[in-house]
Amino acid sequence: MMATESRVRTGIDGLDEMLQGGFPENHIVVVMGSFGTGKTTLALQYVIEGLKKGEPCIFISLEEDKDSITQNAASFGWDLSGAIEKKKLGLFKLEPSDAKTTITRIKSELPKFVKSFGAKRVVLDSVSLLNMMFTDENERRSNLFNLCQLLKSTGATTLITAEVKDENPRSSRDGLAEYTADGVLLLQSDESKEGGEVQLTVRILKMRRTAHSRRVKPYSITDKGLVVHAGADVF
Ligand SMILES: Nc1ncnc2c1ncn2[C@@H]1O[C@H](COP(=O)(O)OP(=O)(O)O)[C@@H](O)[C@H]1O
Ligand SMILES: [Mg+2]
Numbered sequence: 001m002m003a004t005e006s007r008v009r010t011g012i013d014g015l016d017e018m019l020q021g022g023f024p025e026n027h028i029v030v031v032m033g034s035f036g037t038g039k040t041t042l043a044l045q046y047v048i049e050g051l052k053k054g055e056p057c058i059f060i061s062l063e064e065d066k067d068s069i070t071q072n073a074a075s076f077g078w079d080l081s082g083a084i085e086k087k088k089l090g091l092f093k094l095e096p097s098d099a100k101t102t103i104t105r106i107k108s109e110l111p112k113f114v115k116s117f118g119a120k121r122v123v124l125d126s127v128s129l130l131n132m133m134f135t136d137e138n139e140r141r142s143n144l145f146n147l148c149q150l151l152k153s154t155g156a157t158t159l160i161t162a163e164v165k166d167e168n169p170r171s172s173r174d175g176l177a178e179y180t181a182d183g184v185l186l187l188q189s190d191e192s193k194e195g196g197e198v199q200l201t202v203r204i205l206k207m208r209r210t211a212h213s214r215r216v217k218p219y220s221i222t223d224k225g226l227v228v229h230a231g232a233d234v235f
Pocket of ligand 1: 041224
C-alpha cells in the first residue's frame, strides 16, 4: 500500500478530481469569490459529505442566521436539522455586531469545542465578516493567524469562505486569508463574450503538499448543489 496523505473529500466529484481526491487532511482551505458564486453552498456540501460519512461537523456562520442556512440547505435536499438533533452537526451564528464577545468566544471556546465535539470538518462563513471586526490591520493579521493555528491544532480540516475585492477579484477583501491558508480555491463569475449567460469557473490557486490541477473548470449551481465539470475546459 502507498502511504498517501489522507484526503478529505469535498463531496463535489469534479472538484475532488481536480484536488486528486480532496483536501489534504488538517488543511485550512479558503474558498474565495464574490457574492452569489456559491461559497456558502460549497461549504454546506462539504459538511453534508462529512455527515454522510458519520463525521461530526461544525458550521459557524457570521452571515446568515441558523434558520436561513437550514432552509437554504433544504432547498438542495440536504437535511441539517436531523444532524443537529443527533449532535453530529454544530450550527452556530455569531453576531458581527457583538465583535468583542464573538472574538473572545472564537478564541477561547472554539478550539475546545471542536475537540470535545470531535469535529473532523469545520466551516467558517465568512472570514471577511470576522476580519471586519478589527479596525487595526496588525490586530486583524495576528487574530487570523492565531485562529488558523488554533483550528489546525484541533486536527480538523477547515473550510473558510472569503469575499473578494471588487477591484481585484483574485484577492480576498482583506488580502490576508490566502496567505495564512494552506489552500485557496477561487470561484468566479464572468460574463460570457456573447452576452447572456454568466459563466461560473473554479480554479485552485494554491494547495500545499499536493499536486493539483491548475486548469480553470466550469461549474454550475444546480438543485443538488455545485457541479464541477472537470472534463470540460473553459474557452
Ligand atoms: N436550491 C437552489 N437550486 C439552484 N441554485 C440555487 C439554489 N439555491 C441557491 N442557488 C444559487 O446559488 C446562488 C447563491 O449561492 P451562495 O452559496 O449563497 O453564494 P455565496 O455564498 O457565494 O454568496 C444563488 O444566487 C442561486 O443562483
Ligand atoms: Mg454566502
